Amino acid sequence: MNINDLHENHDLALIRADNPSPFTLEGTNTWIVGRNPAWVIDPGPLLDAHLDLVAQEVTRRGGAGAIVLTHDHADHAEGTSGLRQRLAGLPIAAARGDVDIRLSGGDRIGPFEVIATPGHAADHLSYVSGKVAFTGDTVLGHGSVFITPDPGALTDYLDGLGRLRELDLAWICPGHGPVVDDPAAKLDQYIAHRLDRELKLVSALARGLRLPEDLLDDVWADAPVYLRAAAAVTLRAHLDKLDDEGRLPSGVVRPELPSWLGH
Ligand SMILES: [Zn+2]
Helix, strand or coil, X not given: CCHHHHHHHCCEEEEECXXXXXXXXXXXXXXXXXXXXXXXXXXXXXXXXXXXXXHHHHHHCCCEEEEECCCCCHHHHCCHHHHHHHCCCCCEEECCCCCCEECCCXXXXXXXXXXXXXXXXXXXXXXXXXXXEEEECCCCCCCCCCCCCCCCHHHHHHHHHHHHHCCCCCEEEECECCCECCHHHHHHHHHHHHHHHHHHHHHHHHCCCCCHHHHHHHHCCCCCHHHHHHHHHHHHHHHHHHHHCCCCCCCCXXXXXXXXXXX
């Protein structure tokens, strides 16, 4: 399907923040959907030039109904108060935090159906409008995401991917990277990727590996050095899942969580 179809038929705008990094890819995507009112998905980081552009686009579209957050990580949510200052009185909708509208899976807001997609973050929501899913950091334009170890995080993540996979989607608009024009294939690939990691981890454990460094070297041998800390976080979520399922052998040492995770 042609990308113009997405932007014109679904009346949305992408404004990408200038915050590229290994975690944010080309930068955070702020999506603005519809008009009179428009809806802002993820204001992005606190960068004045970015927030100015978002506010201009919202104003051009007759003002906004609300800011809706996929999750509260800084690269998506930090600009919320700055955007609110530029667009006075705008309500904030999200799953947690100091918000005006508290959302959970199954809710509706504006043109969106709210889908619970925890895993990358416990509060993560995706928003579906017609055949378009705005997936934040649940599904990216390329690469994979880290899973934040919370009780049941990886199982919940796979469930959320499964919920998205059941929908008749034509487009995924992710929180980072390019739009995805084959959502079913991308979701299948994401699910297969996680299960493949699990198989490799089960194999490594069966061969007697027990220490985080050894498990990372073996199971995440393909991960570049700068993503190793994220891989360690995801390893811990995988170990938690095996433990929950009674499949974790004794003597496994879980990796420490980095301070940037806020745990
Ligand atoms: Zn992000």
